[in-house]
Amino acid sequence: MTTESNPKDFSKQQRIKIHQPDASKADSFNPRNRIYVRAVDGLWTTLRRYMGWIAMLFFLLLPWLPWGDRQAVWFHLAEQKFHVFGLTIWPQDLTLLAALFMIAAFGLFFVTTYLGRVWCGYTCPQTVWTFIFIWFEEKFEGARNKRIKLDQMPWSVNKLWRKTAKHTSWLLVSLLTATTFVSYFIPSRELYIDVFTLNAGGGIYFWVVFFTIATYGNAGWMREIMCIHMCPYARFQAAMFDKNTYIVGYDTQRGETRGPRTRKQDPKEMGLGDCIDCDLCVQVCPTGIDIRNGLQYECINCGACIDACDNTMERMGYDKGLISYTTENKLDGIEEKVLRPKLVGYGVVLTVMILIFIYASATIAPVRMDVIRDRNSLYRQNNQGNTENTFTIKILNKTEQPQEYELSVEGLPNAQWIGPQHVSIESGEVITLPISIAVDPIELKRSITKIDIKITAVIEGSPIEIKQETRFFGD
Known part of the structure; x- marks a missing residue:
């Protein structure tokens, strides 16, 4: 030699020439060509299998985890609030949800830059559910060679029962998946009882059927087509490599x-x-x-x-x-570099985003107040000769219980509050209060005075105080 x-x-x-695909296999990714995946055992297969089952069980069991008088994770669309354990996210706090998506994105960028497409291989729902479906396929139709021969055989009783058992198991897993997904939006105990006693509404059945068909199609039939032809992550991953x-x-x-x-x-x-x-x-x-x-x-x-x-x-x-x-x-025989600018950059941004999210989550106010000035007139003189400004106050109770609130004004000596100063608000309720503040013109040192509208309450034994700055106009 x-x-x-x-x-x-x-x-x-x-060596690069050896890496080039064989022209005779140029059609290997034709969506019409079925891939028969062979079973294999080993370290990485075992790790992927365990991670897949953990992800599956986490998805299935999380809606059943109680938190007080509700489930721990509940996206309550009807009342426009998301419950995540002890945290309640209202529409006014959706910046938190945006921050969470950004954390997920930069986390994905960081992991991909360092470890490649391990998300796709180990924890992506498409991969997890596909391997679950393949497991059922192997149990009913046999190993790879047997499955190929079975598909080439004419229809018989043996082929019919094996195919029926496989597709039935796929549909049952898909139905369980769909019902579990919907239970993140509708309380799980109510949902399962209503669905399986045929007492659920048409909208619920629509979404359960929709996600059942989607899961059955994606994991049972489309499989690698999703990864190769439809998943956008497969396309832009090169920018991170x-x-x-x-x-x-x-x-x-x-x-x-x-x-x-x-x-x-x-x-x-x-x-x-x-x-x-x-x-x-x-x-x-x-x-x-x-x-x-x-x-x-x-x-x-x-x-x-x-x-x-x-x-x-x-x-x-x-x-x-x-x-x-x-x-x-x-x-290529070149020394590897773990720390490089792109990886460090993703890591720094990810860390900053996580810290911001933790701080923002820990400092969510249990009440929200908006103060809106009357735009029709800056001020007026009332019957007592005092200068009066009119405001509209909106208060949202973001707690899970009814609350009592006291309102007052700061920054304006001897001011007179015209309107309710003590209000009771139900959980999730928004009230609108038209109020006026009047003061003797002698107390005004300038034509525009900065003031604070203050709201105080005792929530779960802890006093809270929220202020919003506004302007008081006078002569």
């Missing part, structure tokens, strides 16, 4: 040239690398790619091909790691 054919002496340009991002990578220097052999044969004498070209890495891939063709946006970093290859290497008596979580720099 000449030295030119030794994979250890390949130039970078030659760099050569130090961890990816699922194939060691070309070690693996090429590929070729079959027995365990007793010496690959070096045959001029071969460690890859025996068994194609198991392709068969276990949920998106149907060949990782040996290099980095591809279709790869979701699930690690299934790593487990398949490690199992093969172990059987052949070779070192594991031919396919592994690695970086492009490491594959």
Whole structure:
């Protein structure tokens, strides 16, 4: 064997050429071509399986977790408020929800820059539910080769019952998923009783059926089509990758040239690398790619091909790691850099956003007050000869119980309050109070005076005080 054919002496340009997809497989991502995913066991598959079940159980059980006289997480659209454990978010606090979405976005950017598409491979609902559906598929139709043969066989009693059992299990999981999702918006105990006793409203049944069909279609039929053709994250992930991002990578220097052999044969004498070209890495891939063709946006970093290859290497008596979580720099023999400007930038922004969210959540006021001046007249002289300004005060009780509030004015000596100063407001209620403030003109030192409208209350044993600045006009 000449030295030119030794994979250890390949130039970078030659290795890039090996990474190019085979033209004969250009149609491998045609949505009409079904992918039969082969089962595999290994470290990363076990980790993904545990994380998937944890995510699934968290999703299913969270609506059943009680918090006082309600469920812990309840998006109460009818009253326009979100309950998240002890935190109640009103429409006036939706900046918190926006901040939470920003935290999720920058968290995703940070993790992707460092670890690649691990969100897609381990915790994305599409991936979690797809592997659950594949599990049912394997239980009823058998391993990969059996499923292929079953689909090629003519219809029979055996094929009919297996297909029926599989699709029935898919629909039951989809129905459970849909009902659970709706229970985040309607109290779970009421929802399940009403749905399964046929006492729910038409709107509830519409959404349950809609999300059942969506789950059944996405995880049962579309699967990799969602990841490859519809998910926007697969498209813009390249903007977050760099050569130090961890990816699922194939060691070309070690693996090429590929070729079959027995365990007793010496690959070096045959001029071969460690890859025996068994194609198991392709068969276990949920998106149907060949990782040996290099980095591809279709790869979701699930690690299934790593487990398949490690199992093969172990059987052949070779070192594991031919396919592994690695970086492009490491594959090219360049030193890896963990800390780089983009990663640090995402980390700093993420940390700042989390701190802002924590502070804003901890300082949400249990009452909101808006003071609106009368725009028709700046001021007027009343019958007592005092200067009078008119305001409209709106007060929202953001607590879960009725509250008593006292109103007053500061910054205007000897001011007269005309209107109610003691009000009782039900939970979630907004009241509008037209009031006037009058003062002897002698007390006014200037034509415009800054004043504070103050509201005080005792909520859950703690006194609270809220002020809003406004202007008092006079001569």
